[in-house]
Amino acid sequence: MDVQEIADRLEITDLLARYSRAVDSGEWDLLDEVFSPEAVIDYRSAGGIRGGLAEVKSWLAEVLPHWPGRLHLIGAPRIVLTGDEARVSAPFTDTLAPTRDMAAADAKGFLHGGGWYHHRLRRTSGGWRSQELVEEQSWRTAR
Template identity: 70%
Template sequence: MDTQEIGDRLEIIALLARYTHAIDTGQWDLLDEVFCQDAVIDYSSSGGIRGSRDEVKGWLAQVLAHWPARLHLVGAAHIDFLDGTQARVSAPFTDTLAPTREMVAARTEGFLHGGGWYHHLMLRTPDGWRSTELVEEQSWRTAR
C-alpha cells in the first residue's frame, strides 16, 4: 500500500465519520461535505426515501426531529478502489434513535435500534472524496 492509498483510505474513513456526525447532531449542511450535489441517497430498505442530496436533507430534518437523541456507530469499512478516481465502500453500522435526551427507563417507548450496511460509491473530487451514491441496507430494526 503506497502513501496515496493510505491517505485516500484515511480520508474516506473521515468522510464516514462526518456523515454520522451530521446525522446525529442534525447539522444537515455538513452532508454537503459528504455527498456530491447530484448524489442519489437510498434509505428505502428502512422505510425511508430515495432521492437527491437536497431532498434527503429536508426529509431527514423532518423525520429525525421525532428522535432528538441519535447515535450511529460505523464499523470497519471495506474499500475497493475501482481506479484512481472511484471507490466502492461498504461499512457496517448500528444506530439508536431516542425520543428524548433526558435520562429515562430503558423500557420507555419510542426507542429504535437497528443496523446493517452503508454502501457508497465514492468519487475523488477537487474538494476530496465525496459520495455519489449511498444505499442503506437495513439488516435489522427493533422498536420499543
C-alpha cells in the same frame, strides 16, 4: 499500500465520520461535505426515501427531530479503490431515542437497528464525495 492509498483510506474514513456527525447532530449542511451535489441517497430499506441530496436533507430535517437522541456507529469499512473511484461497504448500528434525557431501559419510543451503508465515491477537487449511498437495513427493533 503506498502513501496515496493510505491518505485516501483515511479521508474516506473521515467522510463516514462526517456522515454520522451530520445525521446525529442535525447539522444537515455537513452532508454537503459527504455527498456530491448530484448524489442519489437511498434509505428505502429502512422505510425512508430515495432522492437527491437536497430532497434527502429536507426529509431528514423533517423526520429525525422526532428522535432527538441519535447515535450512529459505523464499523470498519471495506474500501475498494480504483483510481479516482471507490466502493465502500461499512456496517452500522444506530439508536434513535425520543429524548436526550435519562430514560428507563424499557421506555417506549426507542428504535435500534443495523445493517450496511454502501457508498460509491469519487475523488473531486474538494476531496472524496459520495455519488451514491444505499442503506441496507438488516434489522430493526422498536420499543
